[in-house]
Amino acid sequence: MKKEIAITAYKCKKCGKIHYPFHDRCLDCKGREFEKIKPEGNAKLLTFTTIFNLPWGFDQRYLVIGVVEFENKVKAMGQIKADSVDQLKIGMKVKPTWEPVRVQYGEDVYGLKFEPMK
Amino acid sequence: MKKEIAITAYKCKKCGKIHYPFHDRCLDCKGREFEKIKPEGNAKLLTFTTIFNLPWGFDQRYLVIGVVEFENKVKAMGQIKADSVDQLKIGMKVKPTWEPVRVQYGEDVYGLKFEPMK
Amino acid sequence: MRDVAIIGAGMIPFGRRDEDTLMDMLSYASLKALDDAGLGDKSVDAVYVANMGGGMLQHQSAIASSLVDRLSLLPAAAETIENGPASGASAVKNGLLAIASGYYDTILVVGGEKMREVTGWRATDFVATMTHPQAEYPYGITLPGMAGMFTRLYMEKYGVTREHLLAISLKNQEMGTLNPYAHVEMALDRGGIYDSPHAIVNNPVSADPLHLYDLCPVSDGAAALVLCTVEIAKKTGKPYVVIAGFGQATDTHTLAEREDPTDLKAVTLAAQQAFAMAKLKPSDVSVAELHDAFTILEIAESEHVGFFKKGEGGKAAVAGKTRLGGQIPINVSGGLKARGHPVGGTGVAQIVDIVWQLRHELPENRQVKNAEVGLTVNFGGFGNNVLCFILRRVQP
């Protein structure tokens, strides 16, 4: 079953600046009123890496992680579904999904995963 | 099998001040040379309490704890073998032993226990 | 050393705040202080965060950096200050000295803790991490246990009785019911916890001779202050508070190594330093917030700072001298006993309450009339690191 992407971004009602994650005041104008928005559309890969020395809690050999920008300018970190960084390039399109990203206390923790698009 | 009391106290070589636990400099004269000494003889109960809200790692209903002074002036905290504080009195003699005081990572941790003397 | 003023004070209600993260609480209290200071849409030069358990309880570090981001206070300098239950006062101290140095002009100090998300015995263990790792911690000693041993000696030496301790419980819990920020909202009655047949059920022994109601609760909460130069404070045109005196002293880590364990040397020294700097004496103080994590501590501290002679603090409490309207009102907020004790937040909250008193803005049933000078004692470890502040009202 496909899950909806459950992160919320915050658009400053005063100046329009988009924030993710939440700030109590706008980074630009210090406004405190925000419109809740969802990341929209596909995303552009801004940077990425493969981590081979994983922290406690991950039972796999490596993890590909990146930072992306959605079509509506929301920027966020997520895991990337790629076997190798050779498949990736700064600026490429990736498709966002909401999937388990780690296990904590025996429970799946959901988060952003991105699938490279051809 | 009776275990030897495995704490070491430190007597300042300059002024004679007795320290337990270890300090790098003497509390009185700032000297840095110490003679290692063992607590000697029985001990005098200086104060005590029964703790009913035990920290994580203790699987018992309560714990009697006190501070004592040995015959050679070493002062230390330890557990007291008493069912109730009604059996205890400030200034009474107690007999020191070296026994398991808690379990950590499945192993016994040894420490001071004191038995009230009649 | 240039004078330092307080122009903003804020607090969120203490208690069980399951819906909030530690960062939420720190942020909400900060915004209240910034708003109170008239800096709601401005920044500050630096931020000090007092917190003890971010790493151990929330598995989060560098929370000061996180907070300046959350509040959009960038590029303000930021660090976290930890000094056990005295973390709050230690953060205020560093804010004070940083402004006094001339390097910064405006500083946000915020303290908070989220303790209720772990079980009681995890919280007890967390607090016990400040005991000596070899000579104390392995035995299962807790802070209430330390307080129990201390109380037994204090009773023996100075004739303190359970009746004296009871006076503190009743007073502080009663005041807590008037304080909208207090954790404990229920008044106690003497029968219920002391001299009825139900008392031992309602108020069981916790670490004898201390009972349950001699102890403060385990709380979530946060409080914040904005410190600045006197020049900036004057411009507000409103009454403000200056930090007139400050003192801090340490004592041996283990109770066993103190020559006389009933002598809280660090409290005495911290208060003496603060009075000397403020050029004031105990009788000049209008209102005090003392660190009553255990009822015995309010009594002992009231003596060690010089409000009463040794052995007189308990009797003074019974006689009502420390109540609102008495000789020296102590813990009008309800103290740690009723306001609660989110460890990193307490030292900041004490000063917030004093600021409100000195600005004369509390409701009549909590306001010390014409309060001019306030004192706080924030007690770290079991008295091995203590801070004392003396605050003074300034009418511009």
Next chain:
Amino acid sequence: MRDVAIIGAGMIPFGRRDEDTLMDMLSYASLKALDDAGLGDKSVDAVYVANMGGGMLQHQSAIASSLVDRLSLLPAAAETIENGPASGASAVKNGLLAIASGYYDTILVVGGEKMREVTGWRATDFVATMTHPQAEYPYGITLPGMAGMFTRLYMEKYGVTREHLLAISLKNQEMGTLNPYAHVEMALDRGGIYDSPHAIVNNPVSADPLHLYDLCPVSDGAAALVLCTVEIAKKTGKPYVVIAGFGQATDTHTLAEREDPTDLKAVTLAAQQAFAMAKLKPSDVSVAELHDAFTILEIAESEHVGFFKKGEGGKAAVAGKTRLGGQIPINVSGGLKARGHPVGGTGVAQIVDIVWQLRHELPENRQVKNAEVGLTVNFGGFGNNVLCFILRRVQP
């Protein structure tokens, strides 16, 4: 703001110190600094301890109170300062401002960490606790991972190459072999880690494009300083060091929210503040210790503080401009890369190394000739809380 001097500096060898507790390390480094300052049998007014993992790794809190007891510095004031990997510089900053304020005259600042008693993946997780708890941490991001993403962007924007990074690895690891306090004692050769068939085995990818030898090791260690007034420093009759400039700035918590993630705004601002206060410019600096937790950071910081134009730092390293005898010797100690990185200790250790340089007391193969001005950058989080110090030699 009155001037503040450094009259004592001490360090213990970094590395794997299984035999020592955290308190042992902090205490040994402190004694070396006290002895160096001629205070071996005296006390100080206050103590600042920089540490990040006491609670999470050693299950111990209030370690500053513990340390003043261990060293018999009672009743000196004491607190612990935490600012992630920049905890050390944050503690020095608070010592600086506390003396500058006029309140204290002599302060011990000590930083240390014991990281090797936990497994590598626990240590990695510990450091990752400074990432954003919702937007970063859950994904498994690590600090090397942050650095990998940063490196990829820096390479793309500024043409930095693996050859540039290699120059940093080789230089710092070579210098480490000359430093008796360094964790890493082995010199590297270019073939072994870069252009031989064995290179990929010896130097595997860690967080691409970064390889194993682009990263600093996980270390135990501690370092300490004694700060005081200039009046006290003059009385020693020996050359001493003054803190001529200081700066600190913060940036967004998440990398994603930075307009240009290759722009380390907090480094630029901290350095600008420090130069402005010192009334000096980058070309006045004789020697620098930059926070090279990752080789890319030495390059990026050398540009952001103003030693080189953006995009020129890597080429300058390859050209030998940052070697001993070059235009601006950087990390003559071996840096974090070779001295090691006990997180709370690093910021203090950097200043210890600069103090030794400015007192002209290092062996010829490590001493920057006639060094007069030193600079340090201590980089917290992934550049979201950065401190810069400028130190100057005074010949009395």
